[in-house]
Amino acid sequence: MKDLKVKTIKELNVNSLTRNPNHPRKEVGDLTKLTLSIRHEGILTPPVVAKVGENTYQPIDGDRRLEVAKALGYESLTCVVYEGLTEAEIAQKSYILNVERNQLNNIERALHIKKMKDEFGYSHDELEILGYGSKGQTSKLLSLLDLPEEIQGNLINGELTKAHCIELSKIKDTKQMLRTAKLAIENDWSSKKVGNTVERLKRNTNKAAKKEIPANVPAQGVPGVYFKDAKDMAELPKESVGLVLTSPPYFNGMEYELGFTYDEHLENVKGVLAESARVLVKGGILALNVADITNFKGKNGTDNRSRIQPMLHFYNLCLRKHGFHLQDEIIWVKDSNSFTQDDAVNYTDKTVHTQYRIVDRHEPIYIFKKKGDRPIPSDENIILQSRISKEEWKVYAPSAWQISPAPRNQGHPNAFPDELARRIIRMYSFVGDTVLDPFLGSGTTVKVARELDRDGVGYERDLRYKAAIMRKLGVAEVEERQEPVSDFAARQLEELEANQPGKPKVEIMASKGMMEAVSEMRKEKKMTAA
Ligand SMILES: C[S@@+](CC[C@H](N)C(=O)[O-])C[C@H]1O[C@@H](n2cnc3c(N)ncnc32)[C@H](O)[C@@H]1O
Known part of the structure; x- marks a missing residue:
């Protein structure tokens, strides 16, 4: 350490001791034990201070002792006093003394190094000479400041070490970084294991970047989305899809159903489900969000009275032919607060007792499982990354899911909410799987699948939704005018x-x-x- 300019020992009035704005430690922490010790033993090691004005001193080392002394009513204190230091020198000495005594956490150290560089103009080489460690060490410390606040917090409270965080900082995608940090904490990973995971993620990202886009897709402009009828998904090889999540037309008068008879509707759904069965992996899940037809007026739509046409039987029969069985049923309860229409709006003086009609506020999601054993990834990290936590399980496992409907501005009349897709994809696919939606609509499944590090693939035959899909997937801002x-x-x-x-x-x-x-x-x- 460089020779100090003037060093004396003085008895100083506590009121002459002010805050040191360049002190690297941001919090004095819990002072209980120190208070007990000082009350009992007095202050054994004098604080180190710098003279900064006529009768003003700033602590370099011992700021916690000074705090306690003030709280205990000390009027004066014996201090080691340095004179003639510049502001940068005071900052540097505060750092060196506190690091020596292990008083600083890594974020405080990084913030201090940043200050020395940005405010006082020191280079990495100069900092090395001043005792801050090699250029590599200071650069690594600085890289911690680019981590999301949540991970910095994990580092400060000891859930992650500096070595963990340096590995994590190599992940470019913030969401992926947060997920890996969570996994590392929950599973008590070593920094080496985090490093291996980061390497694998990088390899996967490079692979994805290099992956050839099927020939017919670029022409249509949205990678992974085919604007064609999903009764033919020749682009997808047999058993290449890890999960099918989809919501077919319900036959309830939506704009994309116009012109189709009931029988044509059933044939359409049957054809798409047959292709979905072909491309789905053995033992894979086909999750089907589809409601009964609530205002059915017969096949030709000519019956006088409408009734409910239950549809589960049709889907069950259809999928049984392809070796599926119905494994579970989830009821999606639509949060009533999100409806503009009050549930009691149809209740009037004229409402006849016993003639009440039920207000439709739910939809089923059928979980069909294809026959066979589902292949499990050989990479243990993929398995760990894909697992849902116990907290998530508590929300996902009960058969009723309360989820608000998707906001209206989706560019499609019938989009399901992201949260519904998120739960199904998290539960029934592995990271890296291909997740298919053959009735893509506005693109929700593909969007959420990609957010969850799966490959999203979709088919949509109605070109009116191309612009909505492009917007949702952030492909490009399109100015396409939709046909009214x-x-x-x-x-x-x-x-x-x-x-x-x-x-x-x-x-x-x-x-x-x-x-x-x-x-x-x-x-x-x-x-x-x-
Ligand atoms: C209920 S919507 C799906 C909405 C979607 N889940 C979302 O979040 O936006 C059904 C979609 O399937 C499309 N569709 C119907 N038959 C199809 C087929 N054979 N091939 C491809 N798309 C089809 C319709 O045009 C419609 O957009």
Whole structure:
């Protein structure tokens, strides 16, 4: 250490001792034991201070002793006093003395080194000469400041060591870094194990970057999303998908169902499920979010009264043919606070007792399992990373899930919420698996799968949702104008009339909003023609 300019021992009034703004320690911590010791023994080692003004001194070492002395009512204290130090020298000596006595945590050390560089202009080489350690050591300490606050907190409270954190800082993706930190803490990983995990994650990322995109995808602009009918998923090899999560059309009058009869609807779903069964791994899960048809008016939509058409039997039969069995059923309860319409809105004086109608606030998610043994990844880290925690299990295992519906601005009338996809993907797939949604809609499954380090793949045949998918997946800002629903509806009806005259139009097609839109269009056309 460089020779100090003037060093004396003096009795100082406690009021002349001010705060040292450049002291590396940010918190004095718990002073209980020190207070007991000073009360009993007095102050055995004099604090070290620097003279900074006529009658003003800043602590270099011993700030905790000074705090206790003040609290115990000391009026004066014997101190070792240095004079003639610059502000940077005071900061540097505070650091060196506190490091020597192991008084600083790694974040305090890093913050101090940053200050020495940024505010006092020291280079790494100069810091090395001043006793801060090699350039490599100071750079590593500085890299700790780039870690998310949560991980810095884990380091300060001893859940992670500096060696753990240096390994973690090599992960580029913050979410992935936080997940790995959580795993390391929960499973008591050594820093070497964290290092191995980081290496594997890097290899996977490089592999993903190099992965060839199937030839027909770039032309369509959204990697991993095929804008075509999912009854043919020739792009996906047999048993290449780890999980299928999907929500097919329900046949409840949505814009993308317009023009299809009930039988055509069933054939469509059957065809897509058959292809999904082919590409799903043996023992894999096919999670199906689909409700019964609540306002069914018969196959042709011509019955006078609507009723509920239960659908589980159809799905069960259909999937049994492909070797699936229904393993579990989850009821997604939609949080009633998120509905604009009050549940009691239809209750009036005219409501007839015993004639009440139930307000629809739930949907099932069927968990079908394909026959066979599911392959388990050979990499133990993948297994550990994929595991859900006990806390998550407590939320995921009960059969009723309370989740708010997706916000309305999805660019698609029927998106399911991210949280629903997140739970299913976390429970039934491994990190790195391919997760498929053959009825992609707005792209929710692919988006959430990617957030969870899975490969998301989806199929959507209706090009009106391409822009919504691109937005959700952050592919590019698109300026595509979507065809207004009314234009689409009119076109579909006209095509039907032209191609299949006399074919009964299912009532379901005549959903109120759609028909209003269509008659508006027709009125407009007539007026223009006239
Ligand atoms: C209920 S929505 C899915 C919504 C989706 N879960 C989301 O979060 O946005 C069903 C979607 O499947 C699409 N679809 C229907 N039949 C299809 C088929 N054979 N191939 C591909 N997509 C299809 C429809 O156009 C519709 O967008």
